[in-house]
Amino acid sequence: MLSIVVPCFNEQEALPYFVKEMEEIGSSISHSIEYIFVNDGSKDNTLESLRELHQKMPNRVRYISFSRNFGKESALYAGLQAASGDLITLMDADLQDPPDLLPQMIERIETSDVDCVGTRRQDRRGEPAIRSFFARLFYKLVNKFGDTEMVDGARDFRLMTRPMVDSILSMTEYNRFSKGIFSWVGFNTEYISYENRERVAGNSSWSFWSLFKYSIGGIVNFSDAPLTLAAFIGSISCIAAIIALIFIVIRALLFGDPTSGWPSLVSIVLFMGGLQLLFLGIIGKYIGKIFLETKKRPIYIIKETEKDLKKER
Template sequence: MLSIIVPCYNEEESIPYFLEEVNKVKSKLHHELEFIFINDGSQDNTLEVLRQMHQRYPSELRYISFSRNFGKEAALYAGLQAAKGDLVTVMDADLQDPPDLLPEMVRLIETENYDCIGTRRADREGEPVVRSFFARAFYKIVNKIGETEMVDGARDFRLMTRQMVDAILELTEYNRFSKGIFSWVGFDTKYISYENRERVAGETSWSFWKLFKYSIDGIINFSDAPLNIASFIGAISCFGSGIALLFIIVRALLFGDPTSGWPSLVSILLFVGGLQLLCLGIIGKYIGKIFLETKKRPQFIVKETEKNVKREI
């Protein structure tokens, strides 16, 4: 069996197109298919569409609907927990993850003994220049300061063996960053490239600010380098302040204590205060992550599944 996990947020227009495209390559897969759609608190008619699609494909299509929007990471985790297949793939409903790659991905796993076949975009054509710049910068930074290598342009779209999926599910942390988790668990992985594709319908929910916060979470979840930087800044500031204090004392002893210099003194105080706030902010970010982990809150809350429909269609 091949399980296809599809997180959805306001994807009512994309879902029928997605199923149509997957069914086109179904004959080439030679596997029983299992669709698991995760409705992540959509504000449109995504849930109604999933109910209808389940009526059309009762033996193949399952869905899980959250009580509210918990985020894509929670949706991925819920899908991986629910998947029953020997092979499991994660795909977006907007067809930016091309289903026509699935037969080749299955072939590579079954004939070349890979544990995971990942995908990456060959280029960022069609993406805003600023977003592309920051995306490349993120991968460069996280690969330099972190111990887990992340492939530039890698998508969540990947085909995994049951063994790899079970290993991922053993990581029950609340603060999840799937791209890092996929790399952290290891296993033999091969990446295949494809040209960037536009959404088939609807609009993306990922704004620049959401992506920026997501990247910060990725850095914090897989590296303690920011804490080391904060410590380094504190040590340099302390050393610099000591040198400056020694200079002022020597100057006062040799030439007296001039009254000028208040603007520079205030500037130095503001600069040092800013560094302290920066370091406290970095530390606070890590403490906040610890706080969320210790609460032991669930990753998501399920409101409805295909077995427990809340309303009649």
């Protein structure tokens, strides 16, 4: 069986297009298919659309609806937990992940020693320039300073074997960053490149600010480089301050103690104060992650599934 996990947040407009195209592609796949849609606290009629899909295809369409918006990472985790297939794929409902790649991905995973076939964009055409710049910067930073390599342009759209999915599910951390987790668990992975596609309908829920916070979380979750950098710059600043202090004392002994230099002194104080606040923020980010992990809160809360719909009937 092939399990197709689809996280949904306000995807009412895109769902009909997605299901139609997937059904066309499904006819060329020898595997039986189950859809697992995860409604991540949508504000539109996504849940009603999922109920209708389940009624039309009760043996193939399953859905999970959260009590609120928990984020895409939680939706992916819930979908993987619910998947029962031997092969599991993650896809977005907006058709930016090309379904026509699935037959090629299945063939590749069944005819070679590969545990995962991922996808990556060849370029970032159609994406705002500032967003593309920071995306490339993120991958450069995380690969340079982190212990886990992440492929630039890689999508969540990937086909995985059951052992790999079980390994991912064994990582029950609250602060999740799937791109890093996919790489961290290992397994043989190959990538297929494709040209960037626009959404088939609706609007993206990812703003620049939300992507920025997501990237910061990825760096913090899979690298302690920011802490190392803070300690390094702090050490350099201390050494520079000691050298400056020695210089000032010697100058005062030889030439007296002039009263000039207040602007430069204030600038230095403000600069050092800014550095301290920056480093406290970095440390605070790590402490915050630890704080959330120690609470042992659930990654998501389910409000409704297709089983509840059957009970109502």
